[in-house]
Amino acid sequence: MEPVVRVENLAARFGGRTIFEHVSFEVRPGEVFIILGGSGSGKSTLLKHVIGLYEPAEGRIEVLGEDIDTLRGEARQALLRRIGVMWQSGALFGSLTLAENIEVPLEQHTALPAEARALVAQAKLGLVGLADAALRLPAEISGGMAKRAGIARAMALDPPILFLDEPSAGLDPITSAGLDALIRQLARELGTTFVVVTHELQSILAIGDRCIMLDKDAKGMIAEGDPRRLREESENPVVRAFFRREVLA
């Protein structure tokens, strides 16, 4: 099967400072793909490259078979409507209610009437357990609720591929387990592909099919594969320390 995301020899630099280089991987349809790494290792940066916000300093990125960096106009719009992004900070629009936030992508990409949009928004909020907060503004909800609303908005158009930046950071274990269950369920039932940035060990082992690990000092990838096997078999001290929650010597 064609990979959903293909990254070849990607390098990211900011003003001459290399964040990472020689990063290559593929994400297969329907899998939950995890990007691991310590704080500041470039996970969010990698994600922003993959979704076409940053231009690669080197290398190539394909999403759903298209080169996201050179795509313009209608073709780009068509691609964008098939991806959903949940941001590390939530990034909800502060002047709109939660329901209106979810309606924004619906308004942009569909011709649904207002009534239908409202219903879709309500359904998505219900899915993440926020049905009763639909009319509240982002400033009036808690951090964990903002995360969940961000996921609901990312799913507004039922995209075949969802990018989540630290979905469970800052959530309590029960909510976070619920979120993991939701991700697995969507992956299984709808064949949705997930690319998830996270460092929650339990989450990784519960939902991840495959993962890559970035490292700040190596300025690149230090591991790739099934997280459960990496935990048992990896020889790399950083990878081992990460999976066993050990302190690096």
Add this chain to the structure above:
Amino acid sequence: MRWEALREAGPGMSMAGQDARLEARPEGEGLRLVFHGRLEAGAAARLWPEATRRAARARPLILDLAGLTALDTAGAVLLLHLEHLAGEARWAGMPPGPLQAVLDRTRQALAAPPPEPPLPLPWLGLIGQATIERGQGMLAQVAFLGEALVAGLGTIRRPWRLRLSEMLRHLDEAGLRAFGLTLLLGFLIGLILAFQSSIPMRQFGAEVYIPNLVGISLLRELGPLMAAVVLAGRTGSAYAAELGTMVVNEEVDALRIMGIDPVAWLVLPRLLAAMLVMPVLALLMDLAGLLGMAAVMATLGFPPAGVIAQLQSWVQLKDLLGGLFKAAVFGLAIGLVGCRAGLGAGRGPRAVGDAATAAVVGGIVSIVLLDGIFAVLFFRLGL
């Protein structure tokens, strides 16, 4: 836990009596520094000058810790600094256990070298860099004008895409809520202008002409200019802060990924609002200013009817319209500068403050520049 244990490591807890003491003994070619007691932050600070002075000249240096009963990070930093100063130091009598652990942990924490500051540019380089940055800033501003224009044209083709509710909100905030301030400022400026000019004019018995002077300068210059200053201070900065916050919160990225052009979504309603609101503000400024002038004239014994007649005989419609046109262009410039400062904001909370400052400064500079251009243009066109 560990720190508690350290405290108890020392026998007899009288703090003052246990405070560290430094003893220096010459030994062969070099020097032995013997530490006694509790080497903690207070003691480290006290011993620092003496210890560093001695260590700097000692070859070799021996750091004798046998008498230490307690050590904290500050103390460890002092010891490691001495080692560094001497270039070469031998350790003696280090008690094993928690004290050693503190020293090791601190040494490890200091092992990573601090980042090197970038090399300072020579002054010629600084001038060059500033020039390039300014130039790039101006180019970016022009490019942004282009982007806004493209977005505007796109909206003309699909007018339902314009977010009307958003524009109304901005019209309200930039316009209606500025009315009070505008009226007050206008009235005072008319008053002051008329009063100040009445002093020299009276010497020539020319007070009748005060309305000509004040009327022309208000309608052509001061009305639009002062309205623009109000807009830059109230609205330009607000645009920058609002958009800057959205950038910092990744909201602008989120828009892009939804396929929504942030310029069309965020900038256009603001630009249009600023442009529409400015002629109204300038007109209010003009009227309030004329009122202020009339008040001064009344105290000088000229009734309002006379003032109006004088104005009618001198001021022309084109003076007013020219001023209002200028005002609209000022509004556009302030909106552009403000929005661009916001969208160009960097990362972190300071970015928002910087953006707001840039919006006000840039807005006022651009108004004055534009006003100069208009002065030449209107003169050439005979307006």
